[in-house]
Amino acid sequence: MQFNKIIGQYHLKKKLQETVKNNRVAHAQLFYGGEGVGKLPLAIAYAQFINCKDENKFINGDSCGTCPSCNKYNKLIHPDLHFVFPIAGGDESKKPISSNFLTEWRELLLQNDGYITLNDWYQKIEIERKQAVINVSECNQIIQTLNYTSYESDYKVMIIWMVEKLYYVAAPKLLKILEEPPDKTLFLLIAEHTEQIINTIMSRLLPVKIPRIDDDAITEAIKKRFNVDDPIANQVAQQANGSFTEAVSLLDQSEDRKANFDRFKDWMRMCWTFDAQGLLDFSEKVAREGRESNKSFLQFSLVAIRNSLALNYTKYAYIRIAEEERVFYENFSPFVNHLNIVMFTNEFNKAINHIERNVHSALVFFDLSLTIVKLLKMK
Ligand SMILES: [Zn+2]
Structure with a gap:
């Protein structure tokens, strides 16, 4: 070496x-x-x-x-x-x-x-x-x-x-x-x-x-080794606090998380506007990705909803989040409150359970969407 x-x-x-x-x-x-x-x-x-x-x-x-x-x-x-x-x-x-x-x-x-x-x-x-x-x-x-x-x-x-x-x-x-x-x-x-x-x-x-390693050196190393764009490499380096291994682990998470976050955002918008056709298409598309991926997306969504609740009451998120996510959560947070949080949690857990028990995924997602439509109106 x-x-x-x-x-x-x-x-x-x-x-x-x-x-x-x-x-x-x-x-x-x-x-x-x-x-x-x-x-x-x-x-x-x-x-x-x-x-x-x-x-x-x-x-x-x-x-x-x-x-x-x-x-x-x-x-x-x-x-x-x-x-x-x-x-x-x-x-x-x-x-x-x-x-x-x-x-x-x-x-x-x-x-x-x-x-x-x-x-x-x-x-x-x-x-x-x-x-x-x-x-x-x-x-x-x-x-x-x-x-x-x-x-x-x-x-x-x-x-x-x-x-x-x-x-x-x-x-x-x-x-x-x-x-x-x-x-x-x-x-x-x-x-x-x-x-x-x-x-x-x-x-x-x-x-x-x-x-600690300086941020620029981490950014360069991440770009060179993992072939990622500047903004992601920069963000990961800034959060890694001088640790290259931490940067690598954040990078792994950030790619999944970005995809999950974008999808969650679209999903919640369709629920809020009650875009029935959109929700049907969404449910079928998600279902094709397999149970493991469905489960991990539902788990991500559950954390996202808890984040919104936390921001609603305390202005602090449970996990460190990117600026783009913060803006969305802050806008979304008024719709998650003490009236519906328990139901949100129960419904998501029920959906995860159903996915594990091989219930048809498209059906699970569409049912859950209709429930979310109702829960979002509880203020
Ligand atoms: Zn030598």
Whole structure:
């Protein structure tokens, strides 16, 4: 992973390169910051840069990507690049240490250029959020790996991802190796919640704060990777609060949400004007999209109606909404009130229920439309 894959963080990239140039690479560093700011890809790019054999790397401001060391780093298979990350005990055949999960780990990292969240990782290895830790046998393994493996590069690198997940019983072992590190070993620890790391370990680390990514860099990255238009990329970047992973997740939601919102708006207008033919056509068109899609649209509509009620009474929406949506909800909100909200909720839930029980979808939507026509008149 080269520095050119890192989104934003120009100042920090330069600073990290200077530590190499000036021979001031601290042997144990803690990269800390919020989710999705690029701590892990930065750590990998830093390690790759340190071990790159190209003489021009300082002039180019990046590792070469093609020397023998870079070649192995690109695929995350360099024998002197080690990873430790939270895992959970699976079946007996797969002892819960990181090296047994390397295939999944490399796959997830390479797919996402290193921009992953804990949740992505848990989903990848199919475990429950609460169980995952960095355990004692893992720490024994770290000691063994660093002391006994032969190495072919200047530095052996040990990247420990989400070190706050270190099981407390395992902490003294990690501490010991940080205090007496084997020669030419670089520890790059990564954390989001430094307050959960015990003080004795913290005191051994050089903290490197990884700030939020600036909005423009996120906008550019989103446009490049997902082929979306400027306004959407801009909006997503502004809401993501400096996190690339958050931007990606907002993007997923926003495309569905925009389609659902436009449809909801048209539907409510037809109900308000009692456009019977329009409602018939609408019901048939929606029905053709299948039950899963129908259900998700009805669930979206239910949230939309609750949003309108919330805006009617409090001026605050339940969820963060785009400006275009806010204008509609504010206009629509007088029609959702304490007289009809319970009925709205019941009728939508009933419709979802019917869809699940395979009642003909077009019929469900048309029936529901007629009920909405009546409910909207209750003031
Ligand atoms: Zn290289």
